[in-house]
Amino acid sequence: MxxxxxxxxxxxxxxxxxxxxxxxxxxxxxxxxxxxxxxxxxxxxxxxxxxxxxxxxxxxxxxxxxxETEPHNVIAYFDGGYDRDTKEAGLGCSIYYDQNGKTYRRRVNQKLDKLSSNNESEYAALYFTLQELEQLEVHHLAVRFIGDSRIVINGMKQEWAISEDSLTSWIARIEEKQTVLGIQAEYELVPRKANSEADKLATQALKGISIGAVSEINH
Incomplete structure (x- = not known):
């Protein structure tokens, strides 16, 4: 907070x-x-x-x-990749948080099919990140969501009007999940290079490489 x-x-x-x-x-x-x-x-x-x-x-x-004993000071990087030929998406997120006086990083990805565009995969990646936060029992906290997709960041900040049905349905799901978790979302747009960790996880998911790991970060 x-x-x-x-x-x-x-x-x-x-x-x-x-x-x-x-x-x-x-x-x-x-x-x-x-x-x-x-x-x-x-x-x-x-x-x-x-x-x-x-x-x-x-x-x-x-x-x-x-x-103190719960995850807090949460920063979540997310990214989505898309294969137009297979209509499959790779979703990746890297979540940093403090707990019990230590800092941790959770890296996880997922492959998803039957999506229609790269933009949809980006929104799906944000929703996937919220699902991972739910697994971590993150609730009633401010969370920084960092991504390189303008349509997602500006759309969630309501700075761009989003009219595509496939995207507005994801926005509704995202906002509903945030409400259930009591998450106060802060969005930050960064260059793709600054989001390389989540981008790599999304690419690995598309290649069928599954990642799910938590590690302690030593300052």
């Missing part, structure tokens, strides 16, 4: 003003607030989430403690 800090600051002579931080991970924000409290001059400290809901320090500590 990305949040910002809001607090009042008062100097000895009595002048006071309000400060608002940039958005940051909840864990980082809590560390900063605990340090601000030590100055003795910061008053009315609280956190504000993406829905403009206010959290007290006590509430934020309880939230962080609750999610």
């Amino acid at each position: 990305k949040i910002r800090i809001e607090w009042s600051y008062k100097i000895p002579k009595g002048c006071e003003t309000i400060f608002v931080s940039e958005e940051m991970p909840a864990e980082t924000a809590l560390l900063i607030v605990e340090d601000l409290e030590k100055t003795g001059r910061s008053k009315a400290l609280h956190f504000v989430d993406q829905f403009d809901s206010k959290w007290s320090i006590k509430e934020m500590k309880a939230y962080i403690k609750e999610i």
